Amino acid sequence: MNNINTRNLDLNLLVVFVTLWETQNVTRASERLALSQSAVSHALRRLRDRLSDELFVNGRGGLLPTPRAIELIGPVREALAQLDGALKGAAPFAPQYEQRKFRIAAGDIIEFLILPRLVAQIAHEAPNVIVEVLPYPQRNDISSLLENGEIDLIIGAPGPTSASLRQTPIISVPLLTLIWQKEGLTQERLPLNLYLERPHVMIEMHQRGENVIDDALRAQGLARRSGVLVQNFMAMPVIAEQTGYICNLPAQIAHVFAQTFNLSCHTPPLDFPAPELHAYWHNRFDTDQGLAWLLQKIRQSASGP
Incomplete structure (x- = not known):
């Protein structure tokens, strides 16, 4: 038996081989392959030399396969079909049949603003898909975690990124100011002097972007x-609630917390820019249909019911 090194084998020769098998004629094979008859004949000669077998001989009804060709046709067809399928890519993402865990790194604000609606949508459309929310990583770890697939998405404040990272805005987060209800404030905008005099409960901005x-x-x-x-x-x-300190929360959840903790909601004394949250992923997953579907679900969840 010949030892054939597939690394040095022109795959086009195998395509010619299968076409000759199916057409049993050099002329018809050349028409199907859009090649000249001489090119097909030359390919057959090369394949014969590599395999040390005639492969096809002339018969009354056309080319007839040799026993070696009969032995090869099944494996060659299967190999070419598998290669063709791999090059065409995976089957379209079908949420209802998908079994997958998506890992999202984000702060707790995402769990309040987006996660409840996101989980509800996923449970309806993709019952076997799981979302795992992980702590927001150190900034210098972001690129490597996304590149190696340990994390699928990171959602956080916009910031410097590398050329290998993609990002898209997810949600704008306008702020409201909360203070004791028993202060009895009736004005919509909190007075500036009170805002500056009263201590604040502040979120630690480590790894969360600008304040x-x-x-x-x-x-x-x-x-x-x-x-x-x-x-x-x-x-x-x-x-x-316990101290009388002031806190600033996203408007999307501020009223819920105000009612729960006996606080009143007010417009901040200055017009603060609404912080934005962006989703980040690595460009090696740009063609991941599942990830694109997840991003779509996140955007829908962020926009509200």
Whole structure:
């Protein structure tokens, strides 16, 4: 038996082989392949030399396969079909049949703003898909975690990225200011002097991007008082209820927390820019249909019911 090194084998020769098998005629094979008859004949000669077998001989009804050709046709057809399927790509993403876990790194604000609606949508459309929310990583770990697939998406504040990362805006987060209901404030906008005098429950901005509140105050030559720094948004209204401190929360959830913790909602004393949250992924997954579907579901969940 001949030892054939497939690394040096022209795959086009195998395509010619299968076409000759199916047409049993050099002329018809050349027409199907859009090649000249001489090119087909030359390909057959090369394949005969490589395999040390005639493969096809002339018969009354056309080309007849040799035993070696009969032995080869099944495996060659299967190999070419598998290669063709691989080059065409995976089957279209079908949420209802997919079994997959998506890993999203994000802060707790995403769990309140987006996750409930996202999980409801996924449960309806893709019952075997699971979403796992992971802690927001250190900034210098973001690119490697996305590249190696440990994390599918990261959702956070816009920031510097590498050329290998993609990003898209997900949601704008306007802020409202919360304070004790028993203060009895009736005005929609919180007074600036009270905002500056009263200590604030502040979210630790480590790895969360710029602080639009302090930047806006600083531009006016002002600064707020820090009463306490916390790691997650959920702690802010709890502490505000107990202390009388001020806290600033996304408008999408501020009223819910205000009712729960006996706080009142107000427009901030200055017009703070609404922070944006972006989704990040690595460009090696640009063609991942499942990831594209997840991003679509996230955007729909962020836009509300």
